[in-house]
Amino acid sequence: MSDLHSLPPLREVIAAHGLRAEKKLGQNFLLDQNLTDKIARSAGDLTGAHVIEIGPGPGGLTRSLLRAGAQKVWAVEYDVRAVAALQDLQTAAQGRLEIVQGDALETDLMALCAQPRVIVANLPYNIATPLLLGWLRQIRMQGAGAYQSMSLMFQKEVAQRITAQPGSKSYGRLSVMAGWLCDCRKVFDLPPSAFTPPPKVKSSIVHFKSRVLEGDAPAFEVVEALTAAAFGQRRKMIRSSLRDYMGAVEACGLDPALRAEDLSVADYIRLAQILT
Ligand code: SAM
Numbered sequence: 001m002s003d004l005h006s007l008p009p010l011r012e013v014i015a016a017h018g019l020r021a022e023k024k025l026g027q028n029f030l031l032d033q034n035l036t037d038k039i040a041r042s043a044g045d046l047t048g049a050h051v052i053e054i055g056p057g058p059g060g061l062t063r064s065l066l067r068a069g070a071q072k073v074w075a076v077e078y079d080v081r082a083v084a085a086l087q088d089l090q091t092a093a094q095g096r097l098e099i100v101q102g103d104a105l106e107t108d109l110m111a112l113c114a115q116p117r118v119i120v121a122n123l124p125y126n127i128a129t130p131l132l133l134g135w136l137r138q139i140r141m142q143g144a145g146a147y148q149s150m151s152l153m154f155q156k157e158v159a160q161r162i163t164a165q166p167g168s169k170s171y172g173r174l175s176v177m178a179g180w181l182c183d184c185r186k187v188f189d190l191p192p193s194a195f196t197p198p199p200k201v202k203s204s205i206v207h208f209k210s211r212v213l214e215g216d217a218p219a220f221e222v223v224e225a226l227t228a229a230a231f232g233q234r235r236k237m238i239r240s241s242l243r244d245y246m247g248a249v250e251a252c253g254l255d256p257a258l259r260a261e262d263l264s265v266a267d268y269i270r271l272a273q274i275l276t
Contacts, residue, residue, distance in 0.1 A: 002092045004067055013058050017085035021197050025079055026124025028195035030060050035194055040064040042187045042205055043120045043151040050074070050113040052147075054104045054121040054131065057082050059089045061122055066093050074112045076100045104131060110138060110146055119150040125199070128154050129174070132162075139181045140220040144210035151187070151207050159186055159204035171261050172234070173227040179265040180223065182208035218272035226272050230260035238263070248274040 002008075010031045013019070021027040030036050039061060040046065047069040056062040056075040059082075065073050066089075073096065077083050083101045090097045100107065105127055109119065123131060138146045154162070157170075162178045163186050164170035178184050187205040192198035226245065233241040239256035242249055248271045249256060254263065263271075 002088060004063060004092050007063065007089065007092060010058050010060050013085050013088070017058075017081055019058055019079075019081050019085050022079070024126075026055070026126045027057060027079070028122075028197060028199045029057050030122055030194065031058075031196050032194065033060065033064065035190070036061045036064040037068070038188070039122070039151065039153070039205060040068040040120065042207055043068075043118055044149065046070045046118065049116055049118045049148075052076070052109050052112060052117060052119045052121075054119070055124050056086060056099070057122075059086050061120065062086070062089060062097065065120060066096055070096070070118075072096045072098065072113070074098045074100060074109075076102060076104045076107050076109070076112075078103050105134070109135070110142065115145050116148045117146070119147050119152065121151075122153040125155050125158075125201075128152070128158060132174075133177065136177055136181050137220050139210050140213075140217065144212045147210060149207065149209050150182075151205060153190070153203055153205050155199070156189060156202040156204045159206045162206055166264050167261055172231045173224075176227045176265050176268050177223060178208065180211075180269055181213075182210050184208050216273060216276075218269060218276040222272045222276050223268060226268060226275065227260075230263070230268075234260045236260075242271075245271065245275060 048071050051065050051070040051073045053062055053065060053073055053075045056077050062073060062075055083099055086099050090099060135147055160170040161172055161174045163184050164175040185207055187207050190203045230241050237257050237259055238249060241260060251274050252270050254267060
């Protein structure tokens with residue numbers, strides 16, 4: 001029986017299971033162990049952590065997470081071919097890997113395991129933003145313990161939007177939602193050539209550390225609606241884009257001639273607090 005250090009190369013696993021990459025499932029695999037180890041390290045010390053991985057595919061990152069000392073990994077995968085390809089890894093992991101076949105968008109990850117939960121994933125890019133917003137919503141509803149941290153791969157442009165600061169071109173709804181609930185930092189970029197097959201875009205890993213919110217935190221839906229209104233018309237002054245919220249804008253002492261990108265995360269949260 002193989003152990004975690006004597007598994008066959010991923011290319012052999014892919015060939016043996018006919019795991020031809022499907023574009024519609026966002027399948028761009030990482031086959032270089034040095035890279036997957038680097039991603040696992042970017043999540044911090046995983047010893048004793050309950051790690052949730054979305055889309056393990058042939059299992060390269062999964063191997064790294066297990067070798068990095070995760071107490072156990074719960075891997076949610078939609079593609080039944082990949083689930084079959086992961087069976088040998090599951091045996092080698094000796095009870096430390098649970099494979100959940102299903103759609104991550106429909107799966108309540110918090111129900112999979114107890115705290116401390118950490119999400120680490122090379123996400124399918126077609127559903128990366130809705131997945132992230134769903135997890136941020138859970139962090140707002142259940143507190144920072146919902147997911148202690150997340151280390152996630154996005155296309156570079158989405159990573160830039162998540163970590164953008166006010167005043168920049170990339171600053172928008174995602175920067176506010178993520179910056180409100182987490183400390184976010186880009187860890188490193190990856191070129192298309194790091195993946196098999198290579199995607200058309202560059203990629204970046206973002207690390208999110210959940211924040212403990214102080215005081216009366218506004219409702220997630222209110223912050224979403226406010227940022228959708230403001231950034232939906234980002235070139236307009238807020239007297240126009242936020243005209244339905246002018247009472248709150250005045251109560252916060254914000255200049256109505258400002259534009260969406262001039263308001264800080266704290267400004268949006270103060271506005272939302274008044275509206276909640
Ligand atoms: N983790 C692997 C790696 O790094 O080589 C594969 C990453 S690949 C970018 C994305 C993975 O997500 C694929 O294995 C794909 O089958 C899976 N996937 C796509 N849509 C999914 C969904 N809705 N729910 C769960 N997994 C999904």
